[in-house]
Amino acid sequence: MKILYICPPVAGHLNPFTSLACELIKRGHDLHHLGIPDSKERVENFNITFHDSEAAKYGRGSLKIFTDKLGESRGLRAIKLTTDIFFEVNLLYINGLIPKLEMIQPDIVIIDHTYPAAQVICDCLNVPAITLAATPLLTLDPHVPPLIFGFKFSTSAFFRIRNRCLNSIMNMGYIPLLYQINKARKQHGLAKLKRLDDAQSQLATLVQQPESFEYPRKFPIKNVHYIGPIHSHDSRPKIPFPYDKLDADKTLIYASMGTLQNRIESVFHEIAKSVLDLKNVQLIISLGGGGIDLKNKLPGDAIIVDNAPQLDLIKRASIVITHCGMNTTMETLTMGKPMICLPVTNDQPSIASRVEWIGAGIAIRKKPKATKIKDAIEKILADDSYRRCAKKVQEEIAELNSLESASEIIESLMKEI
Secondary structure (H helix, E strand, O other): OEEEEEOOOOHHHHHHHHHHHHHHHHOOOEEEEEEOHHHHHHHHOOOOEEEEOOOHHHOOOHHHHHHHHHHOOOHHHHHHHHHHHHHHHHHHHHHHHHHHHHHHOOOEEEEEOOOHHHHHHHHHOOOOEEEEEOOOOOOOEOOEOOHHHOOOOOOOHHHHHHHHHHHHHHHHHHHHHHHHHHHHHHHOOOOOOOOHHHHOOOOOEEEOOOHHHOOOOOOOOOOEEEOOOOOOHHHOOOOOOOHHHOOOOOEEEEEEOOOOOOOOHHHHHHHHHHOOOOOOEEEEEEOOOOOOOOOOOOOOOOEEEOOOOHHHHHHHOOEEEEOOOHHHHHHHHHOOOOEEEOOOOOOHHHHHHHHHHOOOEEEOOOOOOHHHHHHHHHHHHHOOHHHHHHHHHHHHHHHHOHHHHHHHHHHHHHHHO
């Protein structure tokens, strides 16, 4: 079967999609990716056929321009950058996806849930498509705080009223995109959608998290599958690391601010400073390829690397300090390790709130200070409940067999179509 996948070119989305693609290739399927030139080499390394979206604004080098801006941004500025891209790319797919689908002729399309317009165009051409959520679901619900706001979960009447008000604001913000989507649907004889949430696949929505990581919803989502984290060593580039510097007699702490919000030097400084007075602790800091040079500039003797073999180091660590991107969070829970969450923007505050909600970590919001990070380290090392909660989720994830389950769902749907 010819399977096309469409997702943002950043690691938080491309990693799980590529992991799934590699699994599907092993099962005998022909995988294709539609994206920007900056993704070409990455996907072709795994025998995935690349197709250029041919969007003039997104030529080679455009990804670095965006990630450089985002990496230096916090809060509302970062949210605006991400939101602008969200609307821009979705509008591009409304206008440019049809000829690509006609050229590629996929049997089924796997679409990131941040691209509802791509799902709509598949519906217009009667091309089967499923949704894959690389982050917690964007689907609005009166019991769940909208993802970008980062609020904690509560069942109180006040919080539910607040959620409804925020949902209304979100729906109003979606109106321009929804108008263009409905315009395209009308041209193909399809009924109008009332909300952008209605654009996701009616066949299946795959979510790369265990169900315990999702807040209880008032309205269950049709055909949703909580398949757990989608990652594998096979789909990751091989990254060298100075393993000879690791001290087996010390408690290992691994710190990473991901591959996007990783250019705020002060955060790394506070992380390094937090362990100065802690005995028998060794710190590894991954800069996430952010392009900043902090070697010999941070206090203490942390092992500082530009990129790291993250899955292996999380497995070795006792605590993970993270920005709470979905990939790092799920990888950490897969290894059953507690977290100290330093969310920066976008979905990260909401993911950090979920980590606290399940009892697997401590979130430090706003600008993290070394004293607060140190207190969190000492609290987690002294209180075994964080590790036990993380281990409980690890056991749940282990039973999901994420890659195999996702592949079986896709293959089952293809047989039914």
